[in-house]
Amino acid sequence: MLESPIQQYPNIRGEVTSVAPALKVTDIHKSFNRRQQGLPVLKGVSLTVEQGEFVSIVGPSGCGKSTLFHIVGGLVQPDSGKVWMNGHEVTGERGHISFMPQQPALFPWRTIEDNVILAQEVKGISKREARRDARKWIAKVGLSGFEEAYPHMLSGGMQQRASFLRALLSPEELMCLDEPFSALDALTRSDMQRWLLDIWEENRRSVLLITHNIEEALLLSNRIYVFSSRPGTVLQEIAVPFPRPRREEITEDPTFLALKRDLSNWMKEEQHKMQILR
Amino acid sequence: MRLWWNKIWPPLVAVLFLLGIWQLSTSLFEIEKWILPSPINIAREVLTESSRLWEHTLATVKLTGIGFTIGTSVGLLIAIVLHSIPFLKSALYPLLILSQNVPTIALAPLLMIWFGFGLLPKIIVITLVCFFPVAIAMMSGLRQTDPIMLSYMRMIGASKRQIFVKLELPHALPSIFSGIKIAATYSVMGAVIAEWIGSDKGIGYYMMLQKSSYRTDRVFIAISIIVMLSLTMFAIIALLEKWFVRWNRRQES
Ligand SMILES: Nc1ncnc2c1ncn2[C@@H]1O[C@H](COP(=O)(O)OP(=O)(O)O)[C@@H](O)[C@H]1O
Numbered sequence: 001m002l003e004s005p006i007q008q009y010p011n012i013r014g015e016v017t018s019v020a021p022a023l024k025v026t027d028i029h030k031s032f033n034r035r036q037q038g039l040p041v042l043k044g045v046s047l048t049v050e051q052g053e054f055v056s057i058v059g060p061s062g063c064g065k066s067t068l069f070h071i072v073g074g075l076v077q078p079d080s081g082k083v084w085m086n087g088h089e090v091t092g093e094r095g096h097i098s099f100m101p102q103q104p105a106l107f108p109w110r111t112i113e114d115n116v117i118l119a120q121e122v123k124g125i126s127k128r129e130a131r132r133d134a135r136k137w138i139a140k141v142g143l144s145g146f147e148e149a150y151p152h153m154l155s156g157g158m159q160q161r162a163s164f165l166r167a168l169l170s171p172e173e174l175m176c177l178d179e180p181f182s183a184l185d186a187l188t189r190s191d192m193q194r195w196l197l198d199i200w201e202e203n204r205r206s207v208l209l210i211t212h213n214i215e216e217a218l219l220l221s222n223r224i225y226v227f228s229s230r231p232g233t234v235l236q237e238i239a240v241p242f243p244r245p246r247r248e249e250i251t252e253d254p255t256f257l258a259l260k261r262d263l264s265n266w267m268k269e270e271q272h273k274m275q276i277l278r
Numbered sequence: 279m280r281l282w283w284n285k286i287w288p289p290l291v292a293v294l295f296l297l298g299i300w301q302l303s304t305s306l307f308e309i310e311k312w313i314l315p316s317p318i319n320i321a322r323e324v325l326t327e328s329s330r331l332w333e334h335t336l337a338t339v340k341l342t343g344i345g346f347t348i349g350t351s352v353g354l355l356i357a358i359v360l361h362s363i364p365f366l367k368s369a370l371y372p373l374l375i376l377s378q379n380v381p382t383i384a385l386a387p388l389l390m391i392w393f394g395f396g397l398l399p400k401i402i403v404i405t406l407v408c409f410f411p412v413a414i415a416m417m418s419g420l421r422q423t424d425p426i427m428l429s430y431m432r433m434i435g436a437s438k439r440q441i442f443v444k445l446e447l448p449h450a451l452p453s454i455f456s457g458i459k460i461a462a463t464y465s466v467m468g469a470v471i472a473e474w475i476g477s478d479k480g481i482g483y484y485m486m487l488q489k490s491s492y493r494t495d496r497v498f499i500a501i502s503i504i505v506m507l508s509l510t511m512f513a514i515i516a517l518l519e520k521w522f523v524r525w526n527r528r529q530e531s
């Protein structure tokens with residue numbers, strides 16, 4: 001018997017719906033071959049992202065988070081385990097997610113406007129139609145005046161916003177964001193977090209975010225998965241109790257601080273284990 | 279504009295200076311005209327020969343244009359085919375490199391024997407010198423596609439064709455142009471060699487003719503025309519490159 005991905009799930013407001021989750025991965029195992037030796041990277045990872053839910057993954061670097069994204073995106077075949085989206089099995093299939101890679105990866109020969117419509121273009125949407133939509137959004141993310149500019153003329157933060165917009169405009173429902181702000185300085189980073197919070201609360205796309213910044217995860221997410229050090233497994237699943245729309249002030253809430261402390265401790269322990277293993 | 283002028287005048291002065299020395303030494307040391315004619319002699323000869331020169335130059339331009347177009351297209355095509363079929367690439371790439379060790383000038387007479395004195399053997403000669411730099415440059419450009427952008431394209435479900443058209447090709451464009459620039463100057467050389475071997479028109483033919491009657495001044499004219507043709511070809515491609523790769527900041531600095 002195939003396990004049915006369609007189950008009864010309580011959503012964030014506690015109502016029970018029978019909608020299939022945007023993403024469900026079950027018992028993913030993956031090792032890479034390195035110098036004739038197996039390097040186990042993921043060991044039995046299962047997680048779900050409900051429709052319209054913001055879920056984060058935090059974990060020490062090198063624990064297999066990006067690899068999990070590559071499996072979800074169909075770029076890498078898992079050794080075992082399955083990937084489901086909206087109730088259909090899509091293991092190893094490409095083109096089902098909208099993706100924001102760790103580096104902005106904007107195409108230097110395309111203007112900002114043509115960069116943000118790339119994912120739509122690949123999906124076969126006409127350029128003219130895509131551009132009409134893009135113009136409006138470019139202004140909304142604070143890039144107006146840069147429609148015709150090439151990526152190298154933009155600051156790091158602006159490039160990340162363009163890269164985010166490219167993912168947002170992609171017709172695929174599930175957005176996978178791989179450490180989108182890790183390359184930015186602290187100040188730009190917290191700006192971008194607030195900006196992402198606003199954009200998301202307006203649009204409520206299903207999001208899976210990788211980050212190693214605990215505060216970022218707590219501020220943005222409905223739920224957080226804490227990963228162990230390599231080989232990656234899910235150590236903890238935490239529901240973040242703050243209601244929407246959220247304000248930045250929640251970062252001073254005692255509950256927030258307590259959660260942050262717990263998460264920090266887990267992370268430190270895992271990072272420590274990682275160092276011993278080396 | 280001012281910057282351009284600042285770049286241009288030092289070599290211009292150098293050339294004028296050298297021409298001056300040349301002129302002076304020919305009259306000072308009374309060098310025979312058939313060994314080394316003076317620049318003024320040469321310039322005078324250009325005027326008397328102008329209509330014949332024009333005819334021959336036109337023939338060479340035509341031959342170069344046809345050969346360059348075909349040679350470059352063949353180079354691009356080979357690169358695309360070998361890039362998309364890895365097995366073919368590993369089989370043929372070494373042969374391609376090997377083929378360049380055969381000097382064109384040695385091959386040309388053979389082609390004349392096989393294909394006669396028409397246009398075909400000449401175009402084959404030019405194609406042989408042109409296709410290689412284009413094919414090699416394009417293949418290396420395609421191979422160096424940014425791996426992050428490549429995995430991004432794969433993740434969002436781009437087809438092989440989309441990846442080629444939207445990512446690999448534009449990414450390789452600067453390399454392709456550097457290959458085409460080399461091919462452009464080679465094509466003039468290829469055309470001249472082809473005309474040496476068997477032709478009744480063109481600057482290469484004209485040069486051989488004048489050489490056998492010791493008209494050194496006219497040989498000099500032919501050489502100058504060949505140099506100018508090469509430079510013009512190079513300049514046209516450089517302009518095209520500037521237009522096509524205008525996004526590339528690294529190129530400018
Ligand atoms: N294609 C690959 N081949 C071999 N090893 C890989 C490959 N991709 C990732 N790895 C290894 O797997 C581990 C996890 O990598 P990654 O998923 O990028 O970690 P994270 O994103 O959590 O920092 C690392 O040790 C990395 O070196």
Ligand SMILES: [Mg+2]
Pocket residue numbers: 065066067102178179
């Ligand atoms: Mg990573």
